[in-house]
Amino acid sequence: MNGESSHARKIFKGKVEGLTERKPEAELVKSSSIESGTLLVKDGSEDAMDLDAGSIEHASAESNVKASLFKDCIGLCPFSRPCADVEVVSRDDDGNSSGCSQYGAMPKTSRPLSYTETRRMSNLTASRHWRAAPISKSGGSFRTDWKTKPRFRNGRTSYSCQRSQKIFPFKKRKFFDQSTLPPSDGAFHCEDIFNSSNKRTNGNDMVSATEASSSVTGQHASLDSRDCNVKLSIKSFKVPELFIEIPATATVGSLKRTVMEAITAILGDGLHVGILLQGKKVRDDNKTLLQTGISEDDKHSNLGFMLESRHAKMMSPPHTKNPSNLPFSAPGGITRHTTSLMLQAGISHASSVPAETNFSSSVGSDLGAVCSLAKASTTDKMSDSRALVPVPAIGRGALSVVPFNCKSMHPEFGQRRIRRPFTVSEVEALVQAVERLGTGRWRDVKLHAFDKANHRTYVDLKDKWKTLVHTARISPQQRRGEPVPQEVLDRVLAAHAYWSYRRQLVKAEV
DNA sequence: CTTAGGG
DNA sequence: CCCTAAG
CATH class of the missing domain: 1.10.246.220 (Serum Albumin; Chain A, Domain 1)
Incomplete structure (x- = not known):
């Protein structure tokens, strides 16, 4: 036929x-x-x-x-x-x-x-490499596992839908600055700190941990003068907005995967943690918490963490006059960089499969990631079959949790495809x-x-x-x-x- | 765009 | 998995 x-x-x-x-x-x-x-x-x-x-x-x-x-x-x-x-x-x-x-x-x-x-898109998307310096190939040069490259952090991510063993390709750069910040995971870490009574809701720690990519900036810092440790409870991180485009016929599972992939890509390299103290960004990474004032047992210290686009500064100048192209207005908050990205979920798959059970290899097809800036201004060729989902408009539902950062996925920076081991x-x-x-x-x-x-x-x-x-x-x-x-x-x-x-x-x- | 190989 | 020289 x-x-x-x-x-x-x-x-x-x-x-x-x-x-x-x-x-x-x-x-x-x-x-x-x-x-x-x-x-x-x-x-x-x-x-x-x-x-x-x-x-x-x-x-x-x-x-x-x-x-x-x-x-x-x-x-x-x-x-x-x-x-x-x-x-x-x-x-x-x-x-x-x-x-x-x-x-x-x-x-x-x-x-x-x-x-x-797809390939073409990929190519467009990958114009620049950020490949880390090649590590010495010990002995034989045949590398069977291409992921072993230096770029990814060993999966300590904590996505709810991520399989325990699967290591997601997180890029390894200095994701966090040495001292002041809580170690990876996008959330808290120090157990000693965490198991204190600070937790607001019992049992919620896990939840918040797995939803680290959520949208709220936590801010309570209290000082435990006894041991001089600063106890922090970051409820969740606020991340840049995410803009997703996916066929209306796509399955919920594929939407999840698409979002997941977007998040992954973003976290892979485009973000870094920022600290906000009393509304001001704490720039000096070398200062101690004491010096900075973070350690003060002050309820009003108003400490906040945020995930910000790593390339934001570099990018902002040239695009200052473009906001009009954005389908949504930038909130303009200091703590958020409104960026956008369009993801094309692969195809709607007839078979509906619970996405939770298998994530890694299922991460939606090659999503060509393109900045909506470009997309929006050029064509709507895709709008006919794909539904635009302006996340912000959806409200605070599940989708609002979707962060979005164009920078990290921006064509200009090239995004290495995620590794997908052959089954x-x-x-x-x-x-x-x-x-x-x-x-x-x-x-x-x-x-x-x-x-x-x-x-x-x-x-x-x-x-x-x-x-x-x-x-x-x-x-x-x-x-x-x-x-x-x-x-x-x-x-x-x-x-x-x-x-x-x-x-x-x-x-x-x- | 495809192949074939090196990286 | 990426990049590229050759077809």
Whole structure:
């Protein structure tokens, strides 16, 4: 139908050899199921991987050596397993809904945001790198875990929806200034301080902790003269406003994820803690609390914490005359930097999955982050299908909690995509796709197995394959991350060998 | 835009 | 995961 044709068009458009006369997916599926156990794609393409006897014969026809090689390879690789076609639909829903689906089972409707588009946006968004100085690669240079880069703080964040183990990519910079501020977590820390009677509501500490991104600035500071410790209870932080754009058809879960991602991105680098004492910002980080007056046991000290945009100062001058473009007026409070950002949630996923249970890998598709300044003034192309949600207008509901900071996500500063480790099912999908398509056609791999996974680019897939091959070669003890079944890794090696050989073969023939 | 590789 | 030189 419509979807199918569009998809077909997509495929045919490719300049991939052998695809010229390719049958539509539906056909492929059919032949696939019919020839159980055979890795089809029989379009006469040389790229097609067909490991049934026929193809072996075919190969052997070219050279005896080839034949033997093939046999070796085949004996090793279980390519011919009659597995279902796997397509990773969208990790946005992570393991839950995700997974595999028959090609035919999932209508190939046009994607709301094409991979390419997404990519383009990403590229636009990432013009500048803030990559930290490369750390010395101890020993081997193969880094399987790209996140190990210096930029992220080890997840001590405290989002309610964040999984315990999952470490979110928080950038590591001096998020807080050495002494005066309570350590990370966007909230309080010092246990000794905290377990004092200062807490207003019992049991609320946890709540406030997990809602650190909320909107209120706490301000009570009392001095415990006995031990000279300053007790602080920061109810919550007020963060810059957030502006989110998401399709009305998106699920609540995806909204949550979108917001979460926005917050994460913001906290990742764009913010720093500011301290307000009696309405005045405390700038000198080296002064002691005593010197500053924070320690005074004064009810009126009016101490406040705030999260402010790290780049605010740098940015403000050039934009001073732009506020008119903002869909909302800047509150103008000292403690808040009104910035905005538009997030395009990926797509509305038919499958509704409780977002709470799986967050990390589900963090909404690649959200192209663009400053609404730019967006608002240019076009409303998206307004037709996406609902604008001016957070401030929603009131103090859940949405009002959404902070927003354009600076940190601003294209100018480039935002590294969040790390999204491949799940085993994704790996399987990838492996299967490569088994049949080969290692030199990442775009096709993407289209076939990760069409719906907007956050997986073909480059990602290529990279993943690279690491997979590496992983498969090293000892299991050296592997990290969710363990990939050895069987799958074996397939990786087999497929890699197979296609490598194939390549050489082709090269030799030319 | 895709690939292929280095970083 | 990013960046880029080559196609």
